[in-house]
Amino acid sequence: MREIADAAGVSVATVSRALKGDPVVNEETRARVAETAARLAYRVNPVARSLRTQRTQMILAVVPDIGNPFYSYVLAGIEDEAQRNGYAVLIGNLSGDASRLRAYGDQVLSGRADGIILLTGRPPGDVWLDDFVKIAPVVALCEPIAGVPFVGIDDRAAAAEAVGHLISLGCRRIAHIRGPRHSAAADAREAGYRDALAAAGLPVDAKLIGTGDTTIDSGHRVTTTLVVAQPDIDAIFAANEEMAIGAVNALRALGRPVPGAVRVSGCDGLEFGAKYFPPLTTIEQPRPDLGSTAVATLLKVMHNEDVPSMKLLPHKLVARATTVDQVDHTHERTTQDFDQ
Amino acid sequence: MREIADAAGVSVATVSRALKGDPVVNEETRARVAETAARLAYRVNPVARSLRTQRTQMILAVVPDIGNPFYSYVLAGIEDEAQRNGYAVLIGNLSGDASRLRAYGDQVLSGRADGIILLTGRPPGDVWLDDFVKIAPVVALCEPIAGVPFVGIDDRAAAAEAVGHLISLGCRRIAHIRGPRHSAAADAREAGYRDALAAAGLPVDAKLIGTGDTTIDSGHRVTTTLVVAQPDIDAIFAANEEMAIGAVNALRALGRPVPGAVRVSGCDGLEFGAKYFPPLTTIEQPRPDLGSTAVATLLKVMHNEDVPSMKLLPHKLVARATTVDQVDHTHERTTQDFDQ
DNA sequence: TTGAAAGCGCTAACAA
DNA sequence: TTGTTAGCGCTTTCAA
Numbered sequence: 001m002r003e004i005a006d007a008a009g010v011s012v013a014t015v016s017r018a019l020k021g022d023p024v025v026n027e028e029t030r031a032r033v034a035e036t037a038a039r040l041a042y043r044v045n046p047v048a049r050s051l052r053t054q055r056t057q058m059i060l061a062v063v064p065d066i067g068n069p070f071y072s073y074v075l076a077g078i079e080d081e082a083q084r085n086g087y088a089v090l091i092g093n094l095s096g097d098a099s100r101l102r103a104y105g106d107q108v109l110s111g112r113a114d115g116i117i118l119l120t121g122r123p124p125g126d127v128w129l130d131d132f133v134k135i136a137p138v139v140a141l142c143e144p145i146a147g148v149p150f151v152g153i154d155d156r157a158a159a160a161e162a163v164g165h166l167i168s169l170g171c172r173r174i175a176h177i178r179g180p181r182h183s184a185a186a187d188a189r190e191a192g193y194r195d196a197l198a199a200a201g202l203p204v205d206a207k208l209i210g211t212g213d214t215t216i217d218s219g220h221r222v223t224t225t226l227v228v229a230q231p232d233i234d235a236i237f238a239a240n241e242e243m244a245i246g247a248v249n250a251l252r253a254l255g256r257p258v259p260g261a262v263r264v265s266g267c268d269g270l271e272f273g274a275k276y277f278p279p280l281t282t283i284e285q286p287r288p289d290l291g292s293t294a295v296a297t298l299l300k301v302m303h304n305e306d307v308p309s310m311k312l313l314p315h316k317l318v319a320r321a322t323t324v325d326q327v328d329h330t331h332e333r334t335t336q337d338f339d340q
Numbered sequence: 341m342r343e344i345a346d347a348a349g350v351s352v353a354t355v356s357r358a359l360k361g362d363p364v365v366n367e368e369t370r371a372r373v374a375e376t377a378a379r380l381a382y383r384v385n386p387v388a389r390s391l392r393t394q395r396t397q398m399i400l401a402v403v404p405d406i407g408n409p410f411y412s413y414v415l416a417g418i419e420d421e422a423q424r425n426g427y428a429v430l431i432g433n434l435s436g437d438a439s440r441l442r443a444y445g446d447q448v449l450s451g452r453a454d455g456i457i458l459l460t461g462r463p464p465g466d467v468w469l470d471d472f473v474k475i476a477p478v479v480a481l482c483e484p485i486a487g488v489p490f491v492g493i494d495d496r497a498a499a500a501e502a503v504g505h506l507i508s509l510g511c512r513r514i515a516h517i518r519g520p521r522h523s524a525a526a527d528a529r530e531a532g533y534r535d536a537l538a539a540a541g542l543p544v545d546a547k548l549i550g551t552g553d554t555t556i557d558s559g560h561r562v563t564t565t566l567v568v569a570q571p572d573i574d575a576i577f578a579a580n581e582e583m584a585i586g587a588v589n590a591l592r593a594l595g596r597p598v599p600g601a602v603r604v605s606g607c608d609g610l611e612f613g614a615k616y617f618p619p620l621t622t623i624e625q626p627r628p629d630l631g632s633t634a635v636a637t638l639l640k641v642m643h644n645e646d647v648p649s650m651k652l653l654p655h656k657l658v659a660r661a662t663t664v665d666q667v668d669h670t671h672e673r674t675t676q677d678f679d680q
Numbered sequence: 681t682t683g684a685a686a687g688c689g690c691t692a693a694c695a696a
Numbered sequence: 697t698t699g700t701t702a703g704c705g706c707t708t709t710c711a712a
Contacts, residue, residue: 043450048689072412110383272612388705
């Protein structure tokens with residue numbers, strides 16, 4: 001900076017002002033500085049700037065499992081919106097170890113990032129987090145955390161819609177594979193499942209509810225258990241896409257055709273569900289929008305602007321071949337029919 | 341730091357030394373400083389440290405599409421190994437816009453990150469990158485870049501293995517859906533395809549080679565075109581998992597049973613391929629290992645240690661139901677058969 | 681074994 | 697409209 005100040009015949013202060021577009025500098029000076037900086041391939045040092053301004057222009061996004069396409073696609077939205085606002089994105093990945101959350105939180109407290117987006121929810125018994133969210137800019141994404149601005153979909157309503165869809169198709173013995181015990185989103189979806197049954201005057205049977213761990217394998221396992229014990233099950237609502245795929249695989253292994261004998265709905269709207277065979281009925285979430293909305297919210301929090309305690313984005317029920325009967329899969333089918 | 345120096349009755353210099361475990365400080369002093377720091381919940385400010393040391397302890401990982409589970413799972417390996425070595429990971433996502441690469445490179449040049457891992461290959465015509473890799477610590481991951489240490493699998497050998505597998509099953513008219521034109525990995529896989537045909541004394545027929553863009557849809561489209569034009573095709577080797585899934589879907593739409601009429605192999609080893617119906621034969625890549633190896637290599641580059649210009653990790657051919665005939669899918673099948 | 685002090689590269693008072 | 701200067705929080709000579 002010293003160099004380019006000398007080369008342009010001004011002070012470093014003017015260089016600083018010119019480069020960040022401070023309207024107070026003379027236009028002609030600004031142009032000269034810009035030209036000199038470009039000629040010398042000068043780049044401001046973000047570290048020095050951060051030390052001075054006490055802002056890093058970085059946000060941290062923590063996901064439970066970055067390998068999961070649901071999270072990674074949300075992350076794409078986060079990265080995109082952050083980039084657009086001049087922020088870089090640091091990633092944190094719990095991959096099953098919720099205790100890592102604290103290390104990531106420390107990155108914010110120590111000043112490596114200005115704010116944090118948590119897709120992790122509140123791990124059970126983590127009192128540390130309760131204090132953390134009071135002193136750091138935080139947004140909860142997809143999984144709510146008490147006392148933290150939340151961005152997500154209306155999980156309860158979404159689940160009720162999916163189950164309502166199954167009911168409208170004539171299903172009466174509808175099983176539910178819910179997500180992990182400590183997940184508030186899983187609780188909300190189970191509540192939606194119950195809502196829909198109640199609205200239709202159907203009884204809630206605890207024997208029709210199983211708990212998975214979000215993986216394909218768990219969906220497979222839970223489905224096998226449920227269907228063997230309750231052979232009259234005529235539909236399954238799985239709390240995510242992976243468990244729904246596991247459910248379809250299990251039903252196939254059990255010789256129960258989908259959707260002929262049992263209809264299946266997932267939740268989340270992954271591309272692999274749409275291209276699965278048969279294509280999966282699901283609730284589509286606006287994943288990139290969720291990410292970008294979370295960033296926009298976090299930026300407001302960081303600037304001490306008011307934000308709603310909860311921002312719900314629209315979801316969409318997409319009915320596909322695992323619930324809706326379709327024509328036979330023969331030569332006459334065009335490729336389009338499969339691609340949606 | 342000033343505070344804890346006063347509280348512990350030493351100078352800031354000693355605090356600094358004590359905190360980073362400089363062996364020169366008196367053990368008793370070190371303990372007192374450590375205790376005081378803990379009591380006051382002191383955390384070193386990484387920004388100030390970075391400004392002084394000129395190292396940020398951050399690395400940048402740039403992927404073509406973070407929503408793709410191949411990349412995101414590699415990213416998990418990157419994050420894990422980086423974390424273990426005290427580095428944080430910044431993400432860059434091109435999402436189709438190769439020109440963004442330059443902006444990410446600038447982050448390294450301006451000192452926001454110490455090094456960069458590129459999963460992007462070298463975008464065509466990007467002369468800027470050629471200069472960049474000479475002045476910044478870079479590792480190329482999965483997609484090679486001339487003049488840059490490479491970490492990946494032996495794509496050519498892997499492809500040859502997959503095609504050899506198809507040949508060993510009696511296939512003679514084997515089509516190949518290759519990846520994008522500008523991808524060196526796609527070139528290597530096509531070369532492996534040709535190798536395997538040549539090794540078996542089979543002719544290479546240009547009409548059997550189609551080019552996809554890595555998406556499921558492109559695999560579907562290319563397959564339809566190829567198979568309609570060459571109805572005697574008895575196998576397809578797709579250069580990735582998504583296009584293989586598209587191929588299977590297309591074949592189903594065309595009424596050509598897999599593997600009965602046409603056998604299909606993918607490449608990469610995504611979980612969704614293994615749980616697809618039918619489960620997909622593929623080449624499994626050690627995705628997390630690729631990520632962690634790339635980080636280890638990058639750290640060496642950053643420390644000016646010697647690194648091999650190419651580090652190849654082992655891949656594995658996994659034969660599943662899209663190439664290997666299996667018993668009928670009836671009630672007798674256990675769930676295990678499907679889960680592998 | 682410890683302390684004093686310089687300085688990493690920048691921004692923002694404040695003064696001119 | 698521009699320049700001078702202090703200082704962000706740390707590490708690292710150099711001296712004691």
